[in-house]
Amino acid sequence: MKAMTYRGPYKVRIDEKDVPAIEHPNDAIVRVKLAAICGSDLHLYHGLMPDTRVGHTFGHEFIGEVEAVGSSVQNLSPGDRVMVPFNVYCGSCYFCARGLYSNCHNVNPNATAVGGIYGYSHTCGGYDGGQAEFVRVPFADVGPSVIPDWMEDEDALLCTDALATGYFGAQLGDIVEGDTVIVFGAGPVGLYAAKCSWLMGASRVIVVDHLEYRLAMARTFAHAETYDFGEYDDIVVEMKKATDFLGADVAIDAVGAEADGNLLQHVTAAKLKLQGGSPVALNWAIDSVRKGGTISVIGAYGPMFSAVKFGDAMNKGLTIHTNQCPVKRQWPRLWSHIENGYLKPNDIVTHRIPLEHIAEGYHIFSSKLDDVIKPVVLVGQN
Incomplete structure (x- = not known):
């Protein structure tokens, strides 16, 4: 698959990487349709976060279609259109039981504070992110949600971090x-x-x-x-x-x-x-x-x-x-506000960048060129 990879401060490129595989019965593999570049991705891009390793794929905002599920996944099926919160969390530990999904105790061996985050250095668990054609989603029964039929793709994408x-x-x-x-x-x-x-x-x-x-x-x-x-x-x-x-x-x-x-x-x-x-x-x-x-x-x-x-x-x-946002806890209220017309998340999207041009997207966003506010990455577009 094609995936954005980090090569050092101010250096990212598209590489060929292996399509991720099911590693645990509760995993899902998601074929990414849309991703985004976040302001916090620039901290990684600029080399300002510890343990950002060469070859890591960024991207904690993404939506897509379920490609495959592990044998114990009950809430998702191949073909489902899903949005994935940026938090990786188990759903059952002391903190998850209290809705503190961003502080999950079971998904990040490298820190005692934050839980797991997709595509955000090995200080946040080392999970590859969604600026790629496919991504492995652990704990697939507790993180992702099927996108409501009435919700537009870009609005769903922005619920995965920035709006939430x-x-x-x-x-x-x-x-x-x-x-x-x-x-x-x-x-x-x-x-x-x-x-x-x-x-x-x-x-x-x-x-x-x-x-x-x-x-x-x-x-x-x-x-x-x-x-x-x-x-x-x-x-x-x-x-x-x-x-x-x-x-x-x-x-x-x-x-x-x-x-x-x-x-x-x-x-x-x-x-x-x-x-x-x-x-x-x-x-x-x-x-x-x-x-x-x-x-x-x-x-x-x-x-x-x-x-x-x-x-x-x-x-x-x-x-x-x-705190880091416990994203999924916000979704019921956000969905209601969006459906009722109080919020239109994609009103702030200024750039739509094909995955193969993501290095230019990072340059534009980092340098504040072309009045950029929120860049969306087009991955699995027909």
Whole structure:
């Protein structure tokens, strides 16, 4: 099969790899139809995440058709059109039983915090991802779901991470009716978080970024007020001015590790494999919320040795909620919002890139060319 493979920082290409086989009775093999490139894939692409191995196939957002199932799979059949959450999880451990699918205890021998993630380095279990013609899906009875007949392919694809994570970010903010919400980052997850904040009852949503085309999408898609932090000496001061000098009720960090990477990140992460993040957006969030406010952190961070203003957070009495999104837990509500017309996930898709041109897709997305917001990868197109 054709598959994207990692060859080192800033180097990906299409290679021929063996079609994955059933390795366990509860496996499924999915023939991929659509995949996507995520902002967190850029952390891998730039060499900023530990243990990203040459030959690994990225891609934690994908949908497709079931090609084959193991002997114990009961919920899927060959030919089913399925969406696969980015979490790999067993469905039965202490954490899965509590809906914490992203913290599964049985799928990742390399970490005690996060569970398994498709296509996201060996720190997340080493599972090959969906930027390929086929992918092995473990625990096929608990992860994938058959896509509803009424749902369009691209909308289903975006439910596998970006939309679910944005919705989860708004959910973690404990937004109540009348709240003012600041979202840091106008990438896909930030845009969805801003849009979904209205569904939680926000009366005002502000989005902060530095790319005007993204801020324009925040205004049209998420109906948010926007601020370009590059236009101000101190964006925190502007946020205080915009909120009667009290601060927002909720701040959502949808940035995490800066995907471009600062100098320290490149020295310590790309060279020494120590660091996966810089906490600029997180510190802005801490400084921008009111005392007693709430911070939701959904941006992807790796091991981080930079200074977080935790003392300020403690002294302000802030509540901080974090986690990787337990994707499938969000699907019933998201499906309802999509079916009823409150959300149209693929409104933010800007590029559709054939699998064979995925290296160019990574270059476009990494370099913020051509007003790119969300690239979809066309894999099994007829």
